[in-house]
Amino acid sequence: MKPFDISLIILLSLFFLSFLFYLIYGKLTERKFDAIVEKFKKQFGYTPFSMTVGKNGGFFFWGYKESYLICALLFTNFPATKKTLTQEEIIFFKNLDKSDISWFYIKYFAMVIGTLCFIGLLIMFKFRAE
Template identity: 75%
Template sequence: MKTFDLIIIILTFLFLLSLLFYLIYGKITERKFDVIAKKFAKQFGYMPFSMAVGKSGGFFFWGYKESYLICALFFTKFPATKKSLTPQEINFFKNLNRAEISWFYIKYIAIVIGLLSFIGLLVMFKLQAA
């Protein structure tokens, strides 16, 4: 077996494993998101559109519900975040206990690993074709 083939196998395995982990772990931790959504609704008096749609939108909108979390935790300086989230809402998400939000970081680290593996596969296939 060539080194190239071994790299392809490893990247494919990482991609599939991270995707499977993301889906299974996301389903297991859905209730943790619901707790955060209820806490948000209690503090601000409403449920953001993305949270409401994602919560009852089924599998198709499954990742969409966490867009508020993603924006508030990772992309606070982006213009779109500043237009859709108030500073109080951003602080709400940033001030959540580590135990309340750790599932989110684990889930998205897995998807980043999968995305990087997929990009690595694309690069490897392009190198093979060249």
């Protein structure tokens, strides 16, 4: 086998494994997300639109429900986050216990790995075509 073929197989395997992990682990941690939603609802009196749609929207909107978490925990200083979330809501998410939120970082780390592998595959196919 050529080095190109080996690297292609490795990237493709990593992509599929991270995608499967993302789906399976996401399904297993839905209860932890629901607990965060209940805490949020108890403190602020409402459930954000993205959390409601993601929870009740089926598979297509499954990843959308955590957009509040993504904005509050990872992209705090972005202008869109400041328009979407209040400072109190950002503080709420940042003050969650590590045990309550660690699943989120693990899940999205797998997503980042899968995305990078997918981009690597696209680049490899581009060079292969030329």
